[in-house]
Amino acid sequence: MEQWKQVLEEEILPKVMKPLRYQGNEYNAVKKDWKAVKLRSLFAFPDVYEVGMSHLGLQILYGLVNEQADYLLERVFAPWTDLEEELRSRGIPLFSLESVKPIAAFDCLGFTLQYEMSYTNILNMLDLGGIPLLAKERGDDYPVIMAGGPCAYNPEPLVDFIDFFVLGEGEEVILEIYQIMAEHRALRQGKQDKKQLLKELAQVNGVYVPAFYEALYDEKGKFAGMKVKEPGVAPRVAKRVVKDLDQAYFPLRPIVPYLEVVHDRMMLEVLRGCTRGCRFCQAGVLYRPVRERSKDLLVQQAEQLSKNTGHNEISLTSLSTSDYTCVEPLLREVLNRFEGRNIGVSLPSLRVDSFSVNLAKEVQRVRKTGLTFAPEAGTQRLRDVINKNVTEEKMLEVAEAVFSEGWTQLKLYFMLGLPTETLVDLEGIAELAAKVLAKGREILREKGSKQAPKITVSVSSFVPKPHTAFQWEAQDSLALLQEKQKYLRSKIKEKRITYNYHDAELSFMEAVFAKGDRRLGQVLLAAWRLGCRFDGWSEYFCYEKWQEAFRQVGIVPEQIANVPLEFTTPLPWDHLDSGVKKEFLWQEREKAYQITTTGDCRFAACSVCGVCQDLDVAVSLKKGE
Amino acid sequence: MLLCLQYSKEEEARFLSHLDLMMAMERAFRRAGLPLAFSEGFNPHPRIAYASALAVGVTSEGEYLDLQLREELPPEVVLERVSKVLPRGLRVKAVVPVTKRKQSLMAVINLARYRVEVPIVQDYDQEIEKELLLQEVIDQEVIDRVIAQAIAFPVYLVQRQGKKGIREVNIRPGIRELTGQIRGRKLILEMAVQTGSSGNVKPEEVVKMVRARSPWQLGENLRIHRLGLYIYADTQVWLPLERS
Ligand code: SF4
Numbered sequence: 001m002e003q004w005k006q007v008l009e010e011e012i013l014p015k016v017m018k019p020l021r022y023q024g025n026e027y028n029a030v031k032k033d034w035k036a037v038k039l040r041s042l043f044a045f046p047d048v049y050e051v052g053m054s055h056l057g058l059q060i061l062y063g064l065v066n067e068q069a070d071y072l073l074e075r076v077f078a079p080w081t082d083l084e085e086e087l088r089s090r091g092i093p094l095f096s097l098e099s100v101k102p103i104a105a106f107d108c109l110g111f112t113l114q115y116e117m118s119y120t121n122i123l124n125m126l127d128l129g130g131i132p133l134l135a136k137e138r139g140d141d142y143p144v145i146m147a148g149g150p151c152a153y154n155p156e157p158l159v160d161f162i163d164f165f166v167l168g169e170g171e172e173v174i175l176e177i178y179q180i181m182a183e184h185r186a187l188r189q190g191k192q193d194k195k196q197l198l199k200e201l202a203q204v205n206g207v208y209v210p211a212f213y214e215a216l217y218d219e220k221g222k223f224a225g226m227k228v229k230e231p232g233v234a235p236r237v238a239k240r241v242v243k244d245l246d247q248a249y250f251p252l253r254p255i256v257p258y259l260e261v262v263h264d265r266m267m268l269e270v271l272r273g274c275t276r277g278c279r280f281c282q283a284g285v286l287y288r289p290v291r292e293r294s295k296d297l298l299v300q301q302a303e304q305l306s307k308n309t310g311h312n313e314i315s316l317t318s319l320s321t322s323d324y325t326c327v328e329p330l331l332r333e334v335l336n337r338f339e340g341r342n343i344g345v346s347l348p349s350l351r352v353d354s355f356s357v358n359l360a361k362e363v364q365r366v367r368k369t370g371l372t373f374a375p376e377a378g379t380q381r382l383r384d385v386i387n388k389n390v391t392e393e394k395m396l397e398v399a400e401a402v403f404s405e406g407w408t409q410l411k412l413y414f415m416l417g418l419p420t421e422t423l424v425d426l427e428g429i430a431e432l433a434a435k436v437l438a439k440g441r442e443i444l445r446e447k448g449s450k451q452a453p454k455i456t457v458s459v460s461s462f463v464p465k466p467h468t469a470f471q472w473e474a475q476d477s478l479a480l481l482q483e484k485q486k487y488l489r490s491k492i493k494e495k496r497i498t499y500n501y502h503d504a505e506l507s508f509m510e511a512v513f514a515k516g517d518r519r520l521g522q523v524l525l526a527a528w529r530l531g532c533r534f535d536g537w538s539e540y541f542c543y544e545k546w547q548e549a550f551r552q553v554g555i556v557p558e559q560i561a562n563v564p565l566e567f568t569t570p571l572p573w574d575h576l577d578s579g580v581k582k583e584f585l586w587q588e589r590e591k592a593y594q595i596t597t598t599g600d601c602r603f604a605a606c607s608v609c610g611v612c613q614d615l616d617v618a619v620s621l622k623k624g625e
Numbered sequence: 626m627l628l629c630l631q632y633s634k635e636e637e638a639r640f641l642s643h644l645d646l647m648m649a650m651e652r653a654f655r656r657a658g659l660p661l662a663f664s665e666g667f668n669p670h671p672r673i674a675y676a677s678a679l680a681v682g683v684t685s686e687g688e689y690l691d692l693q694l695r696e697e698l699p700p701e702v703v704l705e706r707v708s709k710v711l712p713r714g715l716r717v718k719a720v721v722p723v724t725k726r727k728q729s730l731m732a733v734i735n736l737a738r739y740r741v742e743v744p745i746v747q748d749y750d751q752e753i754e755k756e757l758l759l760q761e762v763i764d765q766e767v768i769d770r771v772i773a774q775a776i777a778f779p780v781y782l783v784q785r786q787g788k789k790g791i792r793e794v795n796i797r798p799g800i801r802e803l804t805g806q807i808r809g810r811k812l813i814l815e816m817a818v819q820t821g822s823s824g825n826v827k828p829e830e831v832v833k834m835v836r837a838r839s840p841w842q843l844g845e846n847l848r849i850h851r852l853g854l855y856i857y858a859d860t861q862v863w864l865p866l867e868r869s
Contacts, residue, residue, distance in 0.1 A: 011846060014682050019640040027652070027712035256652060258638070258645050258712070310652030310710070341655070342669050 004092045005100055012086045020259040021049035022083065024075060024097030027256040028308065030062070031098045032072040038182040039071045042096055042106040042143070046121035047114075047536065049077045053255065054263035056317065057112060057149070061170050063251030071178050074098040074106075078121040078534070079128065087128055094128035103129035107192070108144045108181060111162070113151030116513035117506065117536040119158060122147075123528040126161065133525065135163050135211065140194050144181070150286055152208075153239075154466040154573035157513050159210035160521035163194070164201055166208075167576060168239030169272075171249045173206045180204065202233050206240035208576060209233070215518045215572070223517045225570040238577040239286070243617050245272060245293040252304040256311070265313035265346065266305040268298050270330065274319035275601045275619070277387045278376070279469035279592050280415065280462060283319055285580050288611040289619045290602055295326040299333055306343060314338065315346045322347070322356040323602070325623035331362055352390045357401035371402055374413035377421075378428025385420050385592045389600075392432060399436040403443035408451045410436065416484050416501070417462040417476040419592065426484060430491035433457045437496055456498045459488065461507035464561075465514050466573045467580065469588035472565040475511040477558065478504055505543040509535070511561035517572035522553040581610035626694050627723040628703060629730070629869045633686045634679055638714025643678035649712055650690065656710040659703065662693040676730035676854055676865065677737070677820065687738075687853030689730050689865045691723060723869045730865060736801065737820040738852035739828040743812040743835075744844035764841075768805040768812060771838045776803060783830045796834070799826035805835065812843060820854070 013019040024031070034040055043062060045052030052058060058075070065073035074096040079087065087094060093102035103109060103125070111122050123133055126145075132138050135145070147155065148166035155165045166173060184197045202209045212230035217223060228235050242248045250269065257264070273290040274283065302314055314334060321327060334345055345363050350356040352373045360371055375390045377383045383390055402410055414429050433455050440453025461481050464473045476484070481504040492499045513520060527549035534540035550557050565571070567586050574582070584607070591598060601607055602619055612618050634646065641649065651671055654661055663669035672693035679685055692703075700720040707717050726733065775781070781797045799819035806813045814835065818826035828849050836843045856863045 010848075013640065014846065019681075020645065023637070023640065025637040025713040027649075027656075027710075029713075256712070258641055258649055260645070260648070307656060307658070310655035312651070312655065342661075342663050342671075 004090075007090060008092060008095075008100070012083070012090070012092075016082045016086065017080060018049075018259060020257075021077065021080065022095075022097060024099075026258050027310075028253045029098060029255050030066040030072070032066065034072070034099065034101075037070055037072045038186060039178055040105075040107045041065065041071060041073045041178070042103055042109045043073055043075050044103070044109050044111045044122075044125060045075070045077045046111055046118040046125060047078050047534075048080055049257075050259065050261040052077045053257045053259075053261045055112070055114070056267050056269060057170065059251045059254040059267070060249065061110075061174060062255065063253060064171055064249045065174065065178065068175065068178070070182060074101075076103055076125065078118075078125055081534070081540075084124070084128065093130050094125055104131050104142060106143045107185065108146060110166075111145070111147040113147050113149040113155065113158070115536055116151060116157075116510050117541070119513060119524055120528045120532045120535055122158070123161060123524060124533045127528075133161055135159075135161060138163075138194070140192050144192065144194060144197060146177075150282060151514075153282075153286060153576055153578060154514065154516075155208070155210070155576075156215075156517045156572045157520035157524060159518050160525070162210070164198060164207055164209045166240075167206045167237055167578075169242045169248075172240040172242050173204065176204050177201060177207065199230070199232075202230070205238065208237040210518075213575065223570055223572055226572075226575045236575050236577050238615065239579055241579070241611075241615055241617050242272070242291065244620065245269075245291045246297055250301060252301060253308045254305070256309045263315065264311065265315045266302065266309055266311045267315050267317050268302055268305070268334075269293065269318060270298060270316050270321055270324045270327070271318045274323065276320065276323070276389060277588070277598050277600060277607075279385075279387050279588055280376075280418065280465070282465040282468050285467045285585075285609075286578050287319065288578075288580060288609065289617055290323075291617075291620045292324060292326070292622045294622050295330045295333070298330055299337070302334055302338070306338070306341070312342060313344045313346055315348055317348055319349060320351060321349050322351040322353075322359055325621045327359060331359060335362060352398055353394055354397050354401040357398055357405065360402075361405045371407055371409075372411040372413065373398060375432065376413065376415050377418060378414065378425045378430070378432055381595060382418060382421060382425045382428070384595045384597050386415075386418055387588070387592070387597050389597065392435070395432060396435060396439050399439040400443055403440045403453060404447070408440070408444065408449070409454045409456070410440070411456040411458060412436065414457065414459045415462050416459050416488065417481050417507075419462075419470060419473045421484075423487065426488050427491055429457065429459070429488060430493075433492065433497050434494055437494055452496055454496050454498070455494075456500070457492065459485070459499070459501040461502060461504050463507050463511045463514060466571070467578045467585070469585045469592060471515070471571065471585065472567070472569070472589060474564040475508065475561045477562050478508045481507065503538055503541065506535070506538070506541055508557070508561055509543075509546055512557045515572070516560050519553075519555060523549050523555055526552045577614075579609075579611035579615045581614075584609045626697050628692045628694065628700060629721050629723050629726075629866060630690050630692055630703075630707075630717050631719040631864075631866055632688050632690070632715060632717045634684055634688060635686075635714045635716065636684060638712070639684045640681055641714075642681050643675070646679070646715075647673070647675070649715060653707055653711050653715070654692065657703075657706040659692075659706065660695040660698070662695045674729050674731070676734050679851065680849075683849045683851060685851035685853075686718075687851065687864075689734070689854060691730055719866055721866050721869050726869050732822065733856050733858075733868070734854045734865060735819060735821045735823055736817060736855040736857045736862060738815070738817045738855070739831075740850045740852055741814045741816070741828050741832055742848035742850075743814060743832055744846055745807075745810045745812055746842045746844040764807040767840060768807060771835060771840070772803055772805050775834050775838050776800070781834045783833065796826045796830050799824050800831060800834075803831065803835075812839075815852075 065071050145163045147162045152165040198209045201207050212233045214227045214229050216225050271292040273287040376388045437455045464470050485501045530545040661671040674691040676689040704720040780795050782793045802817040804815050
């Protein structure tokens with residue numbers, strides 16, 4: 001054993017918190033022979049193990065790649081600060097979990113971009129691996145570095161560090177990419193010619209190589225569009241999308257963590273996409289169209305997952321599980337099959353209606369789960385603006401059903417700072433919560449229950465996201481967001497209502513990195529040098545350091561987050577195509593200001609967003625089959 | 626039916642806490658498709674009773690648990706099915722039906738054997754380094770003497786954090802055997818100590834006792850390995866499997 005590994009095993013791991021975070025000995029983890037494969041790749045999750053291991057995308061790609069004889073895919077997560085300290089002080093490189101190899105020893109690394117505030121962790125992980133941060137400083141001997149996930153739809157703040165991005169659903173494209181990389185190496189005695197490799201990769205649909213594009217700026221220094229620099233490279237890159245969820249790869253032998261992770265359960269993916277059309281929601285655009293998986297296949301998968309994992313809970317996951325057209329028969333069948341084995345079911349995302357409460361009640365037969373609903377805004381007017389199809393009447397109906405069925409707690413999610421919001425809308429949040437509470441008191445009293453109802457109001461700040469109808473909107477200034485948070489606090493008077501809100505400074509930074517262009521790479525670098533990491537964790541997020549980073553680089557973050565844009569303003573992500581047309585998004589924005597709603601294309605007419613037309617896919621519902 | 630399983634927690638699983646290990650075992654039993662018996666109540670748990678908890682970082686080759694099944698199943702079938710689905714680092718070594726024993730494992734087990742590797746952090750004299758072999762012999766004599774002296778004394782007090790604050794406990798009566806061997810720059814202690822509800826001696830405490838009398842500086846990075854858990858009864862030491 002190399003000496004550093006021995007030091008790691010004997011001195012470091014016994015000392016750090018949760019050493020299991022750094023060992024790949026879990027059930028179903030795959031350890032392959034490095035010499036027997038043509039490509040050695042590493043899935044890098046820029047957050048801690050417990051967060052990363054709860055991510056379905058990791059399990060999908062891990063399973064898919066490792067089932068191929070020619071490739072291997074190992075894992076690495078952001079080391080917690082205690083391990084980072086040990087690694088730095090002893091000069092030990094960041095290593096993969098499975099084979100304990102330095103991350104620089106792999107042929108390629110893939111980061112998943114789930115949220116903007118994980119970006120500094122990417123830089124930190126590369127640095128801990130002894131890999132130069134800047135893509136242009138990495139020669140042919142370093143691994144090629146890719147990234148995918150929702151933030152890849154505006155990856156511009158990361159282009160200095162990442163060699164190429166993958167747009168869309170990874171299982172659809174990863175093997176094409178691997179084949180190109182493996183063949184490229186096979187022709188060169190296991191080495192790579194990075195420039196040439198990137199050229200080859202740029203030919204794959206869904207692959208974006210930022211070095212082949214030049215960002216243009218006008219005389220005022222404003223972003224003015226993107227120009228292709230390299231001959232033969234497409235001016236726009238469109239996402240890849242799975243056509244048929246029944247045919248898509250699904251991991252039936254997922255890794256079963258030893259350590260307790262955020263979601264310790266089997267994940268059944270019942271559908272992908274959501275076309276309810278909330279105008280602030282990025283996932284609702286990126287994962288279009290809605291594709292459901294057949295009930296019978298899901299039941300089969302549940303049986304296999306149960307046999308292969310031993311988990312005692314099945315989660316029916318998706319962006320909106322109560323929308324699954326076969327949800328009732330599926331739920332009934334899964335409950336009946338698994339109840340005798342004491343395997344429970346959970347429903348993570350519930351729509352605001354009594355149908356969903358009934359589903360939750362079914363689930364309660366085995367295990368009690370907390371209930372959360374998201375009306376998002378406090379007044380009907382604003383809910384129509386954002387196209388959130390929830391009425392006060394429905395909300396009270398839900399409250400009635402929830403408290404009648406024996407729950408005494410309810411959590412409500414709202415967003416603050418939405419376009420067109422006024423104080424009336426904030427008061428509406430407090431009023432709606434108070435009405436729900438009153439309904440709860442009434443019902444519980446009628447039932448003769450001694451318990452008092454409890455409501456939690458959880459409020460996040462609106463972040464304008466690329467590829468949404470609100471991508472042109474300004475975020476409220478930090479001061480205004482904080483003012484609104486305080487105002488809402490003053491309006492919530494009931495003791496039985498708990499009010500909590502997200503850090504507005506964090507939401508501000510999120511907006512900046514969601515919408516920013518290439519120049520933000522400098523800020524990331526500066527922030528990382530100032531010690532920023534784990535910014536998504538409130539105990540580590542340090543706004544002062546970020547302010548300092550912006551000052552050092554000379555970029556004013558308010559000009560990115562707090563300025564409204566025109567339809568004609570070139571956007572840093574215009575060359576990246578989710579399939580949904582910009583015209584459609586603008587039209588949705590116009591409708592927002594006219595307080596007009598748009599129907600769900602699953603049940604109403606197609607609103608011609610562009611996905612099905614341009615990407616040759618279709619809505620696929622399983623009802624009646 | 627009630628089964629007693631003997632299992633090991635090996636290198637690859639050494640950082641599991643007792644809670645992690647319990648979850649890993651439950652999942653393995655579920656994967657094996659065993660007809661688990663569940664507790665009554667709102668949140669039913671499989672009826673698995675552990676003999677003793679192992680701390681994070683500690684390995685063992687002789688752990689035990691009682692497993693209640695809803696249906697009869699030959700022990701060798703359970704052994705085979707579970708062995709196929711255990712994660713790396715956990716291994717079931719034997720399964721026997723519990724017929725005679727009326728008490729829980731935790732109630733009957735009262736002796737544990739450990740092997741503890743203690744690093745010697747003394748700077749070796751270069752001269753002596755050349756004759757490491759000779760050095761070992763000398764050190765062996767020294768360690769034998771140190772242990773003999775420590776054992777000869779009827780009292781060794783350690784401080785323990787209890788519910789009502791710190792209290793002093795004499796661990797010497799709970800140490801049944803203790804030997805030490807020098808291997809390179811490590812001192813290997815093997816010990817048999819009292820464990821369970823009637824009194825518990827921790828291997829770290831025994832190391833402390835030796836350290837107090839050692840002529841060399843003994844390091845803090847201990848590698849603790851449990852060799853087994855036993856039942857001392859009728860003037861004899863039994864394996865739990867023998868008294869099931
Ligand atoms: S193209 Fe039409 S049917 Fe397809 S996702 Fe868009 S709105 Fe729905």
